[in-house]
Amino acid sequence: MPYTYDYTSAATSNESASARYWRAMKMALTRSVREKTFQFDGRTHEYLYHPYNRTWKNERGVEIPIFRELLLRHEGRRVLEVGNVLSHYFPVQHEVVDKYEVSPGVLNQDILEFVPQRPYDLIVSISTLEHVGWDEQPREPAKLLRVIEYLRSTCLAPSGQLVASLPIGYNQYFDDLLNSGRSPFTTQHFLKRVSKRNYWIESDWEQCRDVPYGRFVAHAIVIGTIKR
Numbered sequence: 479m480p481y482t483y484d485y486t487s488a489a490t491s492n493e494s495a496s497a498r499y500w501r502a503m504k505m506a507l508t509r510s511v512r513e514k515t516f517q518f519d520g521r522t523h524e525y526l527y528h529p530y531n532r533t534w535k536n537e538r539g540v541e542i543p544i545f546r547e548l549l550l551r552h553e554g555r556r557v558l559e560v561g562n563v564l565s566h567y568f569p570v571q572h573e574v575v576d577k578y579e580v581s582p583g584v585l586n587q588d589i590l591e592f593v594p595q596r597p598y599d600l601i602v603s604i605s606t607l608e609h610v611g612w613d614e615q616p617r618e619p620a621k622l623l624r625v626i627e628y629l630r631s632t633c634l635a636p637s638g639q640l641v642a643s644l645p646i647g648y649n650q651y652f653d654d655l656l657n658s659g660r661s662p663f664t665t666q667h668f669l670k671r672v673s674k675r676n677y678w679i680e681s682d683w684e685q686c687r688d689v690p691y692g693r694f695v696a697h698a699i700v701i702g703t704i705k706r
Contacts, residue, residue: 561606663702
């Protein structure tokens with residue numbers, strides 16, 4: 479079954495019909511007057527305009543199209559998602575591990591305690607790993623590196639790849655890794671928010687290192703990849 483957008487399933491369940499209608503109208507109006515595409519890693523993607531989390535205001539507008547295309551290229555392969563994000567935007571068929579979010583089909587377990595039945599050809603994580611160890615009590619920043627290494631060594635199949643997005647300016651420990659050249663990723667690409675209209679451009683670490691994290695919205699993200 480192919481991955482397809484489903485713009486109706488993500489409406490907030492406790493919203494009234496009129497509230498959903500006006501949100502949809504605002505989303506459609508916003509999309510009509512804004513740029514439709516952005517560039518990433520040699521490809522043109524369409525910005526995502528979706529009512530869940532109001533993607534026209536934040537990094538989800540670029541993250542979801544990038545990761546959706548990645549899933550399409552791995553259709554029929556074994557895929558694991560760490561952090562339940564993609565199912566809010568379109569139907570998914572892959573396995574999802576999320577320690578906190580209770581949802582049908584989601585395994586609620588710390589990823590370090592997760593034992594895969596078989597390794598995965600693709601592991602994805604969208605704006606989730608920055609919380610690992612950082613937003614847990616007691617705080618344990620280095621847990622981020624242990625999780626990434628566990629995913630690489632235990633969960634990832636030979637010739638597989640792990641792809642994760644993380645915001646810049648949220649987790650100081652991760653930012654320090656980038657700043658000192660000790661990134662856990664083999665390759666990394668940066669996107670920077672350059673407009674209140676939520677336009678994004680490809681960038682580099684030098685242009686993103688001092689970008690602050692906004693109020694519930696990133697102004698720069700890194701998409702890192704590890705290949706076995």
